[in-house]
Amino acid sequence: MDHAPRNAAALADRIAQLDADVRAFVPEPDRPGRLAADAQGIAERWPDAADRPPLYGVPVGIKDIVRVDGLPTRAGSALPPDVLAGRQATVVDRLRRAGALVAGKTVTAEFAVLAPGPTRNPRNLAHTPGGSSSGSAAAVAAGMVPLAVGTQTVGSMIRPAAYCGVTGFKPTYGRIPVDGVIANAPSFDTLGLYAPDIAGLVRAAAVVCDDWQQDTPVSRPAPPVLGIPVGPYLDRAGAEALDAFDAQVKQVRAAGYDVRPVPVMDDFEQIVAQLFVMNRYEVARTHAEWFPVYGELYRPETVKAIREGQDIGDDVYARARREREEFRERIAAAKDAHGIDLWITPAATGPAPRGLDSTGSSIMCLPWSNVGLPSLSLPAGATPQGLPLGLQCVAAWGADEQLLSWAPGIATALAGSGPAKAVGP
Template sequence: MLHQEPLAVVADDLRSGRIDLETYLDELEDRTATVEPEIESLVEEPARWDRLRSEATALAERYPDPAERPPLYGVPVGVKDIFHVDGLSTRAGSDFSPEALAGDEAASVTALREAGALVLGKTVTTEFAHMSPGPTRNPHDTSRTPGGSSSGSAAAVAAGLCPVAFGTQTIGSVIRPAAFCGIVGYKPSFGRIPTDGVIPLSESVDHVGLFTQDTAGLSLCAPLLCDSWRTLPAPAETPAIGVPDGTYLEQASDVALDAFEDHVSRLTAAGYDVNRVDALSDIGAINERHRRLVAADAAVAHEDRFRDHESKYADETHDLIAEGLDATMETVAVGRRSRGEVRASLTDLLDRHELDLWIAPAAPGPAPEGIDSTGDPVMNLPWTHAGLPTVTVPAGETDEGLPLGVQFAGRYRADEDVIRWSHGIADTLGSA
C-alpha cells in the first residue's frame, strides 16, 4: 500500500530509512497508474519513472548515511508547468513549443532539489497561469474543477501523488484550489519566495506558493524557500483574529458564509478572540485596479510573442493581453500604488484593533461543477493585491461532501507568525 502520510512524516521516514526510497517509488508509480487517469494532474512524461529511479539512485549514493541526509531526502515534489526545471520541458499549458519557452531552472525548484527533493514531474496549469483550464479534475469529485491556475499541483497533492507541490498565485491560484481540494495552501508575502525561473503573468503581483497536506509540511518547506527566515518558538497564546465585515465578505455564497459563521463559532469556543471589523468597503474598486494591473503586466510579459503568434493563445489569455496592450502607464502606476495603500490600510486596522490575523472564506463556495472554469478567485484578491502572507486550511465539507477552506492573512513579511499560528487553527477547524 502506498505510503500516503503527510510531508513531514514522509520526509522523516525517507530520511531515516524507515521507508526504502526505491520501494516508495514503486508504490508511487502504482498509485499514479491507478489515480492519474481519473484526475489528469500531471503533464505527460513518458520516461518519468526511469528518470526518478536514476535520480533516486544517485541521491542514495550521495547520502548513504541517514544522519547526513538533507531534510527532503527523496521527497517527490510536483512543479507547476510555468516553472523551469532542468531536464524537463516547459509548455505553460499552451500550444507553444518548449524551445520557445525555455529558461533557467526556477530558484525555488533548485532550493528544494538541494534539500534532497525529487521532481515528480510537471503539473497541469491553465494557459500561462491565467484562466483557460487544462484537463485536471478534482479528486473529491471528478465532475468538478480542482481550481486554478495551479490545478494539477492541488489535485496531485490531494490525490496522494506527491506530499508537496509548487503553485503560483496572481489572484487566487494557490489558496482557492487548495480549498477546493481539501488541502493546505500557502501564499507568502510578496517577494519572499523568488520568482526567478517562473514564466510571469504579472510581475507586480505574482507569488510562488506551496500545497501540502497539512500545516506541518509548511513548517518544513517555508524555511527552505523564504528569504531571511526566522525560527520562532511555538506560540504561547492564540492569535487575535479579525473578520473583514462588509462588502468584501458578501461576495461569498450563502453556503460559504453559513459555513464560515460556524468556523468563527468554533474558533471562539476554542478560546480565540475573534472580532468583526469594517474593512475593504471599496473592494469593487480594488478588484478592478488589480485586474487592470494584471492585464497591463501580462501584455508586457507576452508582447513580442503575442504580436508574432497571436492565434496560438486561448481566448481568455488573448483577451487579457489585448486589453493590457491598450493600458496606459497611469493604469500601472495606479495599480501598483493601490497595492501599497491596501496593505497599509489592512495593517493599520490590525494595529488599531490589536489583531494578529484576518480570516475569511477561502473561496465563494465549494468547487463548482464542470472543468471549463476554475472558479472565482474574488475572495483571495485583496490579500494577493496587498501581498500579505496567507494560508488556507481545510474546514469541513458541504452536505454533498465537497471540501471547504478558511484562509487567514497576517502582516507583511510575518510569514513565520502566520504559519506557526496555522497549526492551531487547522486543528480547531479540521473536524468542522
C-alpha cells in the same frame, strides 16, 4: 540497502494509476525511468542516513510554469517548449539541494492566467480543482505526492487548496525567489506550497523561503486575535460559504479565540478595478515578445486578457499602483487599530463549481494578494455533498513563520478537538 529507487517505482505506479482519472500531471514519456535514475542519484549523493537533508526522497510536483532541468516547460500552452526554456528556477534548486525528488510537472491554466487545463478535482471528478495551480493541488489531494509547488497571482494557491481539501500556503510576496518562473503579472506573482498538513508545509517552507526563522518563537501569546473583514468584500462570498464561515467562527470562538469584526474595504469595487488594471497591463507586457509571433496558438481566455492589457495606458497603470499603496497602508492601519493578528475569511466563494470550463472565482483572495500578504488555506469541513471547504488565514507582511505557527491551533479548533495552541515553526 537504500530503498529510494524502489520507492521511485512505487511513486511512478501510483501516479500512473491515479492520474488516469485526475490528470494532475503533465504527461511524460518515461516517468518511471527518470524517477528511478533521479532517486538513485539522491541515494548516492547522501548514502549516510545521518547526513540526509530535510526533504530527502520527498516526491514533489512542480507547476508547469516553473522551469526544471530535464523537463520541458509548456505552461499549459501550445507554444513550442524551446521558446519557453530557460534556467532552472531557484525554488527547484533549493528543493533538490534538500533531497527532494521531482515527481513531474503539474498541470496549470494556460500561462497561469484563466484557460483551464484537464485536471479534475479528486474529491469529485465532475468538479473543477480550481486554478491556476490546479495540478499541484489535485496531485496532493489525490495522494500522488506529499508536496507540490504552485503560484498565486490572485487566487491560484488558496482557492485550489480549498476546493481540493488540502493545506495551501502563499508566502509574503517575494519570500520565495521567482527567477526561472514564467511570469503572469510580476507585481503579484508568488510561489507557494501544498501539503496534506501544516507540518509538511513548515518543513518545505524552511527550505524554499528566504531567511526562514525556524526556531523563532511567536512574539505574541497564543491564541492570536482574529479579525473578520466585514463589508462589501465579505459579502462577495456565496450563501453556502458564509453559512460555513459562521460555523467556523463559532468553533474558533469556542476554542478560546478572540474574534473581532472589523469594517474594511468599503471601496472594494475600486480595489478590484485597481488590481485588474495592474494585472492585465502586466500580463500584456509579459507576452509582448511571444504573442505577436505565436498569438494564434494562444487560447481565447488568454488572448482576451492580453488584449485588455494592451489597451491600458502607462498613466492608468501608474495611478493603479499608487492606489494599491494607499490600500496597503489602510489595511495595515485597520489591522493595528483593532489589534488583529490574523484575518480570517472564507477561502473561496463556495465549494468547487461543477464542470471544468471555469476554475471558479478568486475574489476572496484578491485584496490580500493585491498587497502581497502571506495567506493559508486550512481544510474546514465539507458541504452535504462532500465537497471541501476552506478557511483562509492572512497574516501581516513578513509574518510567514507566525502564520504557520498559529495554524495548528486554528486547525484544531476547526476540528473541535480541544483548545487552541500556538506552536513553534
